[in-house]
Amino acid sequence: xxxPLLSLPGAVPAEGVDEAVAAHYGDLFREQRALxxxxxxxxxxxxxxxxVTGEDRLSWLHLLLTQHVTDLPAGRATxxxxxxxxxxxxxxxxxxxxxETVWMHAEPGTQEALIAYLESMKFFYxxxxxxxxADFAVVHLPAGSITEVPQGVVVRxxxxxxxLFLPRADLESYAADTEKHGPAAGLLAYEALRVENHxxxxxxxxxxxxxxxELGWIGSAVHLQKGCYRGQETxxxxxxxxxxPRRLVFLHLDGSEVHLPPHGxxxxxxxxxxxxxxxxxITTSVRxxxxxxxxxxxxxxxxxxxxxxVADTTxxxxxxxxxx
Numbered sequence: 367x368x369x370p371l372l373s374l375p376g377a378v379p380a381e382g383v384d385e386a387v388a389a390h391y392g393d394l395f396r397e398q399r400a401l402x403x404x405x406x407x408x409x410x411x412x413x414x415x416x417x418v419t420g421e422d423r424l425s426w427l428h429l430l431l432t433q434h435v436t437d438l439p440a441g442r443a444t445x446x447x448x449x450x451x452x453x454x455x456x457x458x459x460x461x462x463x464x465x466e467t468v469w470m471h472a473e474p475g476t477q478e479a480l481i482a483y484l485e486s487m488k489f490f491y492x493x494x495x496x497x498x499x500a501d502f503a504v505v506h507l508p509a510g511s512i513t514e515v516p517q518g519v520v521v522r523x524x525x526x527x528x529x530l531f532l533p534r535a536d537l538e539s540y541a542a543d544t545e546k547h548g549p550a551a552g553l554l555a556y557e558a559l560r561v562e563n564h565x566x567x568x569x570x571x572x573x574x575x576x577x578x579x580e581l582g583w584i585g586s587a588v589h590l591q592k593g594c595y596r597g598q599e600t601x602x603x604x605x606x607x608x609x610x611p612r613r614l615v616f617l618h619l620d621g622s623e624v625h626l627p628p629h630g631x632x633x634x635x636x637x638x639x640x641x642x643x644x645x646x647x648i649t650t651s652v653r654x655x656x657x658x659x660x661x662x663x664x665x666x667x668x669x670x671x672x673x674x675x676v677a678d679t680t681x682x683x684x685x686x687x688x689x690x
Contacts (some may be wrong), residue, residue, distance in 0.1 A: 367386060367412075367555035368386045369386055369387045369388070369409050369411045369503075369537070369538065370537060370538050371385075371387070371388060371411075371538070371541050371550055372387070372388055373390070374391060374541065374550060375391070375392070376390075376391040376392030376393075377390075377391050377392075377552075377671055378390055378391075378392075378552070380552070380553045380554070383412075383414060383473065383474045383475060383569065383677070384474065384553050385633045386411070386412035386474065387409045387410065387411060387412045387552075387553055388550070388552045388553065389552050389553055390551075390552030390554050390555065391549070391550055391551070391552055392555075394552070394554050394555060394653070394655075394677070395653075395655040396403065396461075397549070397552055397554075397555040398464055398546060398555040398558050398559065398565055398654070398669070399655050400508075400549070400551055400555075401508040401551050401555050401556065401559055402508070402559065402655070403508075403510070403610040403643065404508050404509060404510025404511045404512070404550055405508070405511065405547070405548035406511075406547065406548040406550065406551040406665070406669040407505055407506060407507050407508075407511075407513070407541075407547050407548070407550060407551065407592060408505070408506040408508075408550070408551050408552070408553065408555070408556045409503075409505065409537070409541070409550055409553075410471070410503075410504040410505065410506050410529070410556075411503030411504060411505070411534065411537060412440045412474045413472065413473065413474055413499075414471060414472045414473065414474060414475070414476055414477025414480070414497070414499050415469070415477070415497075415498040415499045415501075415502045415503075415504065415505045415531060416469075416470050416471075416472065416473050416477055416480060416481060416484075416495065416496065416497060416498065416499075417467050417468065417469055417470070417496045417498050418467065418468040418470075418484070418493055418494070418495055418496075419466065419467045419468075419493065419494045419496070420491070420492045420493035420494050421492050422492040422493050423463075423467075423468050423493050424437070424463065425434055425491075425574050425674075426487075426488075426491040426493050427446075427468060428592070429444035429487075429594055429595060430435065430448065430449070430484070430487055430595055430596070431447065431448060431459070431595060432446055432447040432449060432484070432557070432578065432587060432588040432589065432595060432597075432598075432601070433445065433446035433447075433461075433587060433588065433589050434589040434591065434592045435461070435463075435468075438461075438463050439463075439527060440463055440464060440465035441460070441462065441465075441521075441523075442462065442463075442464075443460070443462045443522040443523055444461050444462070444527075445459065445460055445461070445583075445586055445587040446459045446461060446587055447583065447587050447588060448460075448480070448483065448596070449506070449577075449578075449595070449596055449597025449598075449600070450596065450597055451597060452461070452595055452597065452600060453567065453577050453597040453598075453599070453600025453601055453604075454575055454576060454577060454580060454597070455576050455577065455583075456468045456483075456575065457466040457472060457473075457476060457480050457483075457568070457574050457602070458472065458473065458566075458568040458572075458587070459471075459472055459480075460472070460529065461478075461522070462520065462521070462522040464514050464520050465665075466495055466518075469520050470533050470574075471504045471529065471531075472568075473568050473569055476498055476568075477499055478497070480686065481497055482632075489612050498531075500534065501533065501534055502531045502533060502534055503531075503532050503533075503537045504529055504530070504531065504532075504535045505529070505530040505532045505537070505540065506527055506528070506529055506530075506556065507527050507528040507529075507530065507547065508526075508527045508559075508572075509525065509526055509527045510552065511527065511528065512546070513546055513548075514546065515528070515530060515539070516530075516532070516536070516571060517540045519531060519532055519533075526559075526563060526565070540590065540602045544581060554624045554652065554653075557650065558652040558653065558654045558655070558660075560594070560650075561616075561650055561651075561652050561654070561660055561662050562654055562657065562660065564582070564614070564616055564662070564687045565582040566582070566614060566649075566662070567650070568585065569602050569631065570649050570650045570662075571614060571649040571650065571662055571664065576612075576664075577600060577601070577604060578601060579601075579604050579605070579610035579688070580610040580611070580612045580614060580664065581614045581688065582614055582687055582688045584601075584623055588601060590605060592601075597666075609690070610642050610665055610667060610688075611666065611667055612646070612664045612665060612666055612667060613664070613665060613666075613686075613687070613688035613689070613690055614649075614662060614663070614664060614687040615646075615662070615663050615664075615665055615666050615684045615685065615686065615687055615688075616660065616661075616662060616684070616685040616686075616687050617648075617660060617661040617662070617663055617675070617677075617682040617683065617684060617685070618657070618658070618659075618660060618683045618685070619651065619658070619660060619661055619677070619680050619681070619682050620657035620659070620680050620681040620682070621658040621659055623659070623679070623680045625681050626651040626652070626653065626659055626661075627648045627651055627661070627677040627678055628648070628651065629647075629648060629649060629650065629651075630647055630648065631647060631648040631651075631677045631678050632646075632647055632667060632677070632678070633645055633646040633647055633648065633663055633676070633677050634675065634676050635669070635673055635674075635676075636673070636674035636675055636676045636681060637673075637674070639676065640678060640679060645665050645666050645675070646663050646666060646675075647663060647664060647666030648661050648662075648663050648677050649661070649663055649664055650662045659681070662683075662687075663675075663677075665684075667690050668689075668690065669684075669685060670677065670684070671686050671690060672684070
């Protein structure tokens with residue numbers, strides 16, 4: 367469903383899976399600077415919202431997710447993954463429990479598959495799973511924001527900001543009250559800060575064979591002191607006996623280029639040129655208000671950490687995110 371905030375002045379729709387919300391509202395860098403300064407908000411109403419209720423909700427989810435949630439305190443935000451039997455990432459979930467209900471948001475359009483999996487695993491557990499996407503919209507407040515949260519709204523508070531599960535019917539009136547929280551910022555501003563913070567995103571930094579170790583999700587989304595979830599054997603084997611085949615890197619791109627290399631652009635060692643052996647690919651590229659053009663990328667683990675790279679014809683310098 368398209369966001370009503372696409373009717374705001376200057377709104378330009380995003381592309382791909384994000385097309386239901388605004389990429390920007392006419393001034394990308396102003397919007398970035400506002401978020402970096404702790405003002406404004408981001409419309410993430412296209413993300414899927416799923417709830418789990420029932421007295422067994424935490425113990426049941428603990429069996430399915432990569433994160434330790436059995437004793438998750440009310441109000442504490444966490445992240446978790448659902449893996450395939452081979453340890454590949456299928457879902458990335460952003461959760462909080464309000465004392466009665468686990469609220470989670472997931473990538474746009476993935477909630478149906480997520481719910482189908484969760485429903486198939488209910489068995490005799492006292493839980494109820496519901497798709498609340500039509501009723502609730504995710505709104506992001508940046509780190510440092512002192513905006514008061516509307517009464518009764520569930521909040522996920524993280525070092526990177528707060529995610530509100532706002533009643534969808536209140537989204538337009540919330541956006542109109544700019545005196546309280548500042549104007550809307552588009553998804554491109556949000557994505558620029560995500561890349562700056564080295565935060566992976568499902569479907570962007572992942573493909574069909576990505577495992578958590580490659581993206582630095584060990585610890586933040588994968589708890590190594592628990593087992594009994596699908597794909598756990600792969601996680602343990604890589605952690606204890608080996609290294610992941612690829613690693614996430616942060617790239618500073620040549621600022622003289624007009625166009626950003628899109629998702630999937632092949633990476634090569636600069637010494638070999640653009641016709642050399644492929645050693646990775648761009649996952650997300652953005653223009654940052656201070657750093658200029660930057661990107662996240664997946665490269666082969668054995669690529670030297672100080673090796674200059676080239677994405678098509680764009681020069682790129684690495685910063686380590688995941689150690690080789």
